[in-house]
Amino acid sequence: MPQELPSQYDPKAIEKKWFEFWQSVPLFHAVVTKDKKPFTIVIPPPNVTGILHMGHALNNTIQDILIRVKRMQGYEALWMPGTDHAGIATQNVVERQIAKDGLKRQDLGREKFLERVWDWKNSYGSTIIHQLKKLGATCDWPRERFTMDEGYSEAVKEVFVRLYEKGLIYQGDYIINWCPRCQTALADEEAPRKDLAGKLYYIKYPIKVSPGRQAATPPEKRLKSSIVHRPSSINYIIVATTRPETMLGDTAVAVNPSDKRYKGLIGKTLILPLVEREINIIADRSIDKEFGTGAVKVTPAHDTNDYAMGKEHDLEFINIMHPNAVLNSNAGKYEGMDRFEARKAILEDLKERNLLVKIEEHRHAVGHCYRCHTIVEPYLSKQWFVKMKPLSKPALEAVKNGTIKFTPKRWTKVYLNWMENIRDWCISRQIWWGHRLPVYYCKVCLSGEQNEGNGVIVSRVKPDKCPHCGNTDLEQDPDVLDTWFSSWLWPFATFGWPFGEQKTEDGRQKTEEKKKELKYFYPTSVLVTAPEIIFFWVARMIMAGYEFMGEKPFSNVYIHGTVRDEEGKKMSKSLGNSIDPLKIIEQYGTDALRFSLISTAASGSDIYLSAERFEQGRNFANKIWNASRFIMMNIKDGPIGAEIDINNLKTQDAWILASLNDAIKKVTKSIDSLKFNEALNVAYDFFWHKFCDWYVEIAKFSIDDKNTKECLLYCLKQSLLLLSPFMPFITDEIYSNLPGEKPQALAVGNWPVVKKEFDDKIAIVVMQLVFSTVFSLRNLRAELNILPQTSARVRLSTTTKKKKQFESVLALVKRLANISELEVTTQVGQVKNSLSALVDKDTHLYLLLESLADAEKEKVKIDKQLADLIKQKHSKETMLANKEFIKKAPEAVVERERKRVIELSGSIKRLNEVRDAFA
């Protein structure tokens, strides 16, 4: 019952109630509906290991607002939910779990380990989904997908096979980012570089002296060069490296062919220290003469750049490490040492032999595993790749020609730049949790006896036998696919693509329905996501959309900001600076969380958050609560929910209805242009500062009036509707408690629309006059410390026109400002024993007093006002005197300025008369 509502809004019980209610109604389930337009969003699937953080909260609140608004606007709005299997992350979680029992995944074996992961997923994998529901997300929950559920896995397989058959997937040797801890390859994007304070070591590589010959070139020839290093006089070359341990795998030293210092040395042989292997000096144009000594040790198996050189110069590739970054037998006496141990040992040995020339401090960027932060090892291995160039073409074109738009626009460039320089995508991962490659090997063929067929079979199902030799002993590739290789299919695979073969009639029918759904809901409307996954995910989805559906996956990409703390650092668990959204929900309520997040988040800019920020949301929820409480208390007996009698509106009624129209217009427009903070702030301002601060206060004067009640109720309802996408819990709760309403979710088909009959410009002007008058009087009172309770006697001096307009609101002004006598006159001049204030350009207010305490003070005040007006007038006159301005500025602007000057002249004249009365 309304009158029993507590005076403070307590979100807990109410949120729980609506959370449960929303789960129980089918309102958020979208189906193909011919006469409705579809509006589709696919959720960026959070990791199954995910726990709701502020980034999620922001991302999903935005999506929820969009989907709620569109649903209210009558679209068939579908928000597809689901989770991502998150290969490495999930495997890590379970590995940590079994590590407590002293087990490694290898101890369990692949099958048993995967069972454990599935167990984990089944018990904990829905945590994030539950949390999203708590956030109020109105996803189409029955449609929830998982990137490793059965149907989805079919899509992944299908895509791999299709791309392979098209020649876009290949297996190749390559230097990849290898995480020695996770024991898997990482894509470039998964191995972000961090600047580290490292060291640059200068090491001598002795030049081999052929028996019977002296140094390679006569020293004097090189002395002409002004360069410091003179390798001739000393029989070695100095190389600079940040990773001395890799020297064990050196197979050359490279210099720039144009480098005069080393001119005669190209082609000569060096003795690789410690290993005592002979390597050659080669010339390569990629070498920077300015860096280090201009001579580079080349380790083709352990450096991307060196790998390229190795290929070009046909060098030997010596891998010196095991996959766990422990040196292997190629490392000689260092075998068995970890890479960093080996570095130490090697440096010791070099020092001992006097081969370590110097050590410099050197900052450089080193790749780190994005999951465990281990320094990645550039590692030569056989991996699977996708050729990206052909896929990128339509995806580039779509963004260039505006078929797909980014908001804010600036991300377009970032996207295009990456796409234009796209590199092949390493998609194999040496982990167990994920989609296993649909690749099978025939050992017989691989052994090389057969010429046809290379022993590699790519197939949707495991073949019974090798198509080439008939061998039945086939083995599936142990690797799994990069997680993004499944998520790039998200916008269509979630609908059941590629639909497979159905054996039963029933199955076929279901498939037909699913196909219709895909046709209806795809392409999706807006993708809402964070900037850091533009490359990982957005770009790849666009490519997949065109490749497999022949159509864009979405029309708009909305990139929101990164959530940061007060110091601008990205919020993350490892930094310990994160504000837990669940705690905020606990403390302030979900609506408060949503409100504060969105009102802070200007389109696309990063969000700096502090916990206090959420008080604003809490306060607003409380305001909504109490205003509603007040209205409900006052309308409980009256005839309610009938039509507003439009022919019988008071000025204030007309004003609030016109203002409401304006708010609806602005909120709708802002949401359409994805400016959520703007939309929310308009709704906020309307509700609090127009409706509550003014209208509700005014309504108290005629609270028994039927039309007043109707207006109150109507504006409240419309406000709740406008606010409901942002603050769904409290708005549903209040709306459902309003007279004549049933418990319901404000979900479908009731978005407020502008009503032309409520547009009333005059009411706005008149009410503005009311507000200014009240405002001026309050101001005077505050100055004089006259309490508002004390009733005042006031005279207003204004124009004939305004005097007339004022007639309808005289009583209103009197009550609002507590005025016992109010006289409106067109006369000007100082009124005896009064204080004056400027209400507007041609209205003066006089507060009549028993006596005037300080006439001088009053004169000073008037002089100040006068000076200000004269200054304004002067600046406008200067502007108007400028012929260029008259000539070039739009007529409307010139006209407006002219009008202002006239107004100002009038004000100055009036004010002068007031002032003269003092003299």
Place this chain on the structure above:
RNA sequence: GGGCGCAUAGCUCAGUUGGUUAGAGUGCUGCCCUCACAUGGCAGAGGCCGAAGGUUCGAGUCCUUCUGCGCCCACCA
């Protein structure tokens, strides 16, 4: 090394295509516990819109340079 972004009130930020006297929240000051709300009301103080040039009748808004931050990309070993 390239690219992008940001500098507006003490703090956190808005400010549409250039056009009245630059806004909000929060904090601060003063007065009010008035029967919806002190998580509230009323009033107030507080801005050379980072610096210097330029374009324009007119610049917080457009251009150039500089300064200070931040982010992304890149194989300087």
